[in-house]
Amino acid sequence: MRLQILLITLLCLCSAVQAQENVSVPSDSDLTEGSWIGLEGNNTIQMPSTSFVSPEANWTYPFQFFPIYAENQTISGSFLGPADLAGREARVFISNFSILDLLSTFKVPDRGTTVAGMGEPISLNITGDAHFALDGGPGGLYIISVEDSLNSTVLATTPALVAKGEIAMDFSPEVAAGDMLQLTIETPSERGNESKTYGAIMISSQDYATARLGLAVNDTEESLVTTIALGNSSMQIQGMPGISMDLLMKILYMLPQNSAIAMQESAEQNVDLYLFTDPSWAKGKYILTSAVYSPKKGLIGLRQGTIEVV
Amino acid sequence: MKPTIWFLVLALISLASAFEVSPANPSPGEEIFIEGTADPNEEVNLRSGFQMDLPVAGGKYEYETRVEIPQKPNRFTVTAQNVKDLNAGVKMVIWITKRFEASGGVATISQANVPPGRYSLKMSGEALPGASVVPVKVIAETAVKADSSGRYSLAIDTSGIPAGDYSIEGDGDSKTVRIGVPAKEKKDASMESEGSQNSKDLQDSKDSPAKAPEKESVASPKGTAKDETVSDSSEKSSENKGFIGGVMELIWGR
Numbered sequence: 253m254r255l256q257i258l259l260i261t262l263l264c265l266c267s268a269v270q271a272q273e274n275v276s277v278p279s280d281s282d283l284t285e286g287s288w289i290g291l292e293g294n295n296t297i298q299m300p301s302t303s304f305v306s307p308e309a310n311w312t313y314p315f316q317f318f319p320i321y322a323e324n325q326t327i328s329g330s331f332l333g334p335a336d337l338a339g340r341e342a343r344v345f346i347s348n349f350s351i352l353d354l355l356s357t358f359k360v361p362d363r364g365t366t367v368a369g370m371g372e373p374i375s376l377n378i379t380g381d382a383h384f385a386l387d388g389g390p391g392g393l394y395i396i397s398v399e400d401s402l403n404s405t406v407l408a409t410t411p412a413l414v415a416k417g418e419i420a421m422d423f424s425p426e427v428a429a430g431d432m433l434q435l436t437i438e439t440p441s442e443r444g445n446e447s448k449t450y451g452a453i454m455i456s457s458q459d460y461a462t463a464r465l466g467l468a469v470n471d472t473e474e475s476l477v478t479t480i481a482l483g484n485s486s487m488q489i490q491g492m493p494g495i496s497m498d499l500l501m502k503i504l505y506m507l508p509q510n511s512a513i514a515m516q517e518s519a520e521q522n523v524d525l526y527l528f529t530d531p532s533w534a535k536g537k538y539i540l541t542s543a544v545y546s547p548k549k550g551l552i553g554l555r556q557g558t559i560e561v562v
Numbered sequence: 563m564k565p566t567i568w569f570l571v572l573a574l575i576s577l578a579s580a581f582e583v584s585p586a587n588p589s590p591g592e593e594i595f596i597e598g599t600a601d602p603n604e605e606v607n608l609r610s611g612f613q614m615d616l617p618v619a620g621g622k623y624e625y626e627t628r629v630e631i632p633q634k635p636n637r638f639t640v641t642a643q644n645v646k647d648l649n650a651g652v653k654m655v656i657w658i659t660k661r662f663e664a665s666g667g668v669a670t671i672s673q674a675n676v677p678p679g680r681y682s683l684k685m686s687g688e689a690l691p692g693a694s695v696v697p698v699k700v701i702a703e704t705a706v707k708a709d710s711s712g713r714y715s716l717a718i719d720t721s722g723i724p725a726g727d728y729s730i731e732g733d734g735d736s737k738t739v740r741i742g743v744p745a746k747e748k749k750d751a752s753m754e755s756e757g758s759q760n761s762k763d764l765q766d767s768k769d770s771p772a773k774a775p776e777k778e779s780v781a782s783p784k785g786t787a788k789d790e791t792v793s794d795s796s797e798k799s800s801e802n803k804g805f806i807g808g809v810m811e812l813i814w815g816r
Binding site for chain 2: 432504507509510511512513514516518520523524526527528529530
């Protein structure tokens with residue numbers, strides 16, 4: 253999978269999804285009444301507003317940031333359950349990611365892909381919440397699910413992304429509109445000399461905040477409609493989303509003109525990327541997201557920062 | 563076979579593969595027309611290019627231009643010397659930049675089948691220590707199909723090609739036109755027809771490098787086939803998805 257496709261995949265898939273089975277789903281994003289998993293981490297990316305519509309539910313994911321973990325880094329977070337679960341025992345599982353598990357949100361994730369044995373037991377407090385910490389694993393995309401220990405009901409699920417390591421970004425805190433931004437990306441030291449793809453995208457914070465992801469589904473995969481929106485532009489994908497150049501092109505056209513993309517293939521550990529801006533760019537805060545991808549090793553790292561265009 | 567007959571045969575072969583270029587000394591922005599003959603329905607490969615010296619300031623070089631890409635098949639190659647790296651940016655709705663590391667002071671970008679259209683381009687990078695100029699060589703290759711009578715034509719938009727020599731090769735022939743020569747010099751200048759042995763002009767010629775033009779330049783052939791058109795990439799239309807896709811392939815590779 254190429255980096256650019258991966259980035260789009262992340263945009264589409266890094267939407268935490270609440271899974272419910274025999275549990276009422278709130279019709280809003282009320283944290284006190286819903287069943288949510290909030291992951292914690294130091295390296296986070298800003299999430300688009302994510303909504304989910306099904307015959308049983310209509311809600312918007314309430315969290316703004318999504319953590320990116322490094323290999324073997326502890327995955328920690330909180331389960332925020334409804335008060336009527338107070339005092340119950342639950343288990344937290346980590347499973348290999350499956351698009352079917354993600355989209356079939358009312359089914360138990362395939363236990364055959366569970367990578368953490370019988371799950372980590374947690375005790376829900378008087379408000380139905382609990383904190384958890386899971387041992388980290390190799391890089392990949394996973395699903396964290398919380399199940400009621402009594403009846404194996406899935407209370408909530410969320411994807412978790414584990415990169416090979418952490419990358420660092422170095423760039424000037426501000427750039428004049430029309431100037432070129434130099435961005436240095438540093439990857440973890442490693443053996444070998446294999447080529448990696450370094451990529452970065454810069455988009456205004458104001459525009460980034462308008463990003464929305466909607467998933468609407470009835471009973472079958474074929475009924476799934478994915479809506480990706482940015483500002484006044486939006487596009488819909490009918491059925492299971494296929495990662496394709498065509499999809500990438502459509503998303504690219506949705507990007508506002510004051511955006512920039514840069515990339516490079518290199519075997520070096522430190523790489524400079526240059527992003528061009530135009531004098532017409534609106535001044536203000538911009539979101540700078542960079543990623544490094546290895547065809548052999550997968551996602552090396554993903555990091556996000558902000559920069560001021562002056 | 564008598565020598566006279568040999569001469570006639572050679573002359574006919576020469577005629578069959580020759581092309582003419584007009585005008586001989588175009589002004590910047592003036593179109594160059596190439597007309598030639600080949601075998602009926604033959605595909606003739608044409609290669610054109612120019613060199614320019616980009617000044618180095620503060621250890622860096624920069625160049626901005628607009629290029630018009632002709633129809634496929636095509637191939638564009640940009641080579642920069644005396645450099646540590648080359649950043650090539652294409653503006654297609656947004657700026658997309660790809661950085662190339664130099665090897666031995668030379669950075670090269672080469673891409674085939676670039677979608678037709680008009681592009682804003684930026685080149686920039688870091689020069690080798692001590693370098694005062696960065697020689698940049700741009701080569702455009704395309705193919706023209708001759709009609710049923712063996713005739714073919716090609717139009718080259720020179721509105722951005724820097725003043726200086728512009729070389730064209732094809733089918734065993736090679737010609738050089740001089741762009742932007744003042745009127746007085748134009749009178750004396752003549753188009754050279756140098757034969758295939760001079761085809762190295764496009765490969766390693768270092769004479770008469772052009773100075774980098776001001777911004778807003780165009781430097782590539784267009785409309786090579788008679789019935790082909792060049793699309794306008796500035797419009798956001800569904801037809802341009804192929805264009806965009808191609809540009810992405812150009813920048814990102816496959």
